[in-house]
Amino acid sequence: MLGRDVSAVDRRRRRDAGRSLGGGCRVIGARMALLLSCGLALGSACASAPPATNFVEIETKIERVVADEGVPSMAVAVARDGRILWEAAFGMANKEAGLAATPHTPYSLASISKPITATGLMILVERALVDLDRPINEYLGDAKVTGRAGPAREATMRRVANHTSGLPLHYQFFYADEPYRRPPMDETIRRYANLVTAPGERFQYSNLGYGLIDYVIARRSGMSYAEFTRAEVFEPLGMSHSAVGVPPGLEDQQAVRYAPDGTPIPFYDFDHRGGSAVYASAHDLIRFAMFHLGDDVRGQRAVISEASRQVMQRPTAEMSPKAAYGIGWGTDKCATGAVLVGHNGGMGGVSTSLTMVPEHDLAVAVLANSSSRWPGVITKDVLNALLPGCAEESENDDDSAPATDLQPLQGTWRGTLAAYTGDLPFSITIRDDTVIAALGDAAPTPVDNVTFRNRFFTGRFPGTIGTPDVERRDYRLQLDLKLRGDVLNGSVIALSTPGERVGNALTHWAELKRPL
Template sequence: MSSVPAHARPSFEPVRNLILRAIAQGKATGVAVAVAHGGSIVWEQGFGWANREARLKATAHTPFTLASITKPFTATTLMALVAEGKLSLDDSANKYLTNSRIQGTNGNADTATVRLLGAHVSGLPTMYEGYDRGEANLALDADALISNYGRLAYSPRSCYEYSNIGFAALAVVASNLTGTDFGALMTQRVLTPLGLHDSFFNTSVARLRTGAARYDSLGNLIPYYTTSTPASGELYASAHDLARFAMFNMKNHVPGQAPFLDDHCVDELHKPVFVGPSGVATTFGWFTGHLKSGIPVIFKIGGQPGVATGLYMLPSENLACMVLTNRSDGRELCSEVCNQVLAGYLPEWQQPEETSGPPTSPFVVRPSFGGHWRGTLANDGAKMQAELNIDSSDLATLSLGDKPAARITGMQSEGVALTGVSVGLIDSPDSLRTGAKTLKIKLLPQEGKLVGRVIAVAGDPNVKNVMLPYVLTLNQIPR
């Protein structure tokens, strides 16, 4: 039973003033917010500019880029196929991947299930790349992306690693089963049945002019771009539509929505898959946590250049809040707005953090890490010899190919993993093209080896950036 009466409604005026101040102070460009409670939308409003240059104001019906809030929509599209009997979430994803398959470099690829792909524990590493209009020819289709980057960095279920590649693979699974382009499939199976008329996938190019433009942290327009993994972040939706989506997830029967998933299927979307030390869990497309009283929270945030979004649902209270912004630095405003709204209903509200990973601590060398390691770094055509030396808790180096060893800085323990940062240029087409030389390392001990990934990073995350994953497998060399 809800602890918030259905008729209860706090004043939203302080939240309006918060948003208006942020816009007046140049800390926001466009903002849209919606609150759903008791099975209806109790507040929805837009503020500022959706597109300042076109003099298009933001409204509750303005489509904003959702960034990673796209992921729950992608998962719901797959769940519609489950409901139709076309697949099982606990089947190996490779069962449905025909032209390209996940490769089991550091784990058994057949145990990377559809469910694990959507819960960031399949063993696939993280990835991101944006392409402006002049680079559209550089973007790989999803099959080619999996072929180039679909290697397991870790054994499935062994650790949490946020993975856009997993959602690219889910899109291929869905398209292979239906013979339909993924954007069209999401529209057919999810957007249209739910009556989300403001929403569209990035392939609906003609509708882009109705959507919010994207701005950097200084309020400068960012030229239109697409990404390497559309199914993980390229849905556009309004605050109004996102509220309708939230009510569907809270099992409300909203007028104009077709019941294409039964309650069991909705529960499968929200069921914890991997629970982190903090108690925050990944699900098939979402994250879940609990307030101190035990009230469950289902949530997802999104962020990329020119985008910061947030959606929080408390199903037991039939309450949800969502905020959309078109600025790179909008994360703090999204949090403030959601926190003020939800604390107005539930004073105990505390926003959960979107990670199921362990906390970090200073690295302390252990026998499973110390010494000299040699192996291979691979992906995107690269197959380079790699050497790692860990001399102490604060001295380690990495060398790739015939290049000199570079020191690893900022070493931390992330649970049993070692993380750190080095520099170097990987001999692969994408790395050479982008000049990605900052190398972010994460390694786990596994069966006497060190396994994991190196993410080659370049660019400004407020405007345009790239994170390319390379899989690392190392064996210890006796001194």
């Protein structure tokens, strides 16, 4: 499974809260970790053609998953050597309406939005409207990225696109049945666009970065991000069932996003649409992948050059010894050594996977309208069917245990946390293995899940930041601070506690000093 997703962030934060946030996150996941009106019952398949022999067992597996595992529907498309080998859909896109899924059903893509947004960015690069190596602030409006841990001028478009600019972990959801609405992008920038690590210092997956890119696309093109993407990406590539948001005119054909209990999730928006907001069908998504493989696809017009496609796929940010990130695409390797390029996605009611194997001219797209592991599993199955042994499990790249030697941090550190409503006094006291935090007027409280590794100090504690954004959901505070001499600075993340809906990750800058 290729990609990075919000649900994976939540799981990782709860499981590995002590580890350096985002410092080793895996965009490639767990190592691979017809508008048809079928009218079929739940668990049935709607396919453009009978599946090849290689896919019969996979089809049976998907039917079982849809019937028994709480996955309302899945759609899959596979292409090789410039032609679509298999397209099929299983289950219900909309259970309440009795609408069966098809290969042309628009699904919410979550983070597979990023390579689509990145394609739009490269269109502007080719038109000399954006330079990848210029600071993103040159293309923003009145609100600018703030250089906290490093100079804002070094936060280039390229670094924003490959998640090494220093922008923080960020996701923020706005549900249609709640009173909160997406703020203007300038306001999001003022509140959260802080460089919490120095540009180029490390990989930190940031939805906010792709929110800034969609804003740049709108500002430089003179069109809204949604209109530009429709006119310059979807239409030329023949992606007629794709859009930023639900495709207009296809609202009653969309795959409804379902919660784990099987109920529909109210529609939600983000302040990072370029990272999360695209809808596409499996058929459209495989066409998108075929374009990026360099295939000559009937009904498509090239939107960027071969050179630009290669720039997107070239790894420039290391995430692990084997996994990296380019511009909108993650890269990894098959167990057989073949390079994988792709992305995955996940958030409330969404799990998606798009994987390409360029040297074999192969692409696999799997979409589901619930949060689950199954698109990644099915992707592995398809890869193994076509490239035997490709998706075998490999050893964990990160074989070192989190370090907890706090000796370099002993003492009391004092400083502030910067919230958009004002700074809060903040202190951390470390005595032996005991860590106590005090934020604002609250009583000191223990910090748990503490680690100190590669000079990054992490831990969790209950606290109150008090901004309207943060207080919308229950949360805990996650530390991700770097030791720089006698200064600790970096992120304090208000991370929503698990609930019926995916919450938020809102990062705040903090800096503390230890008296000499």
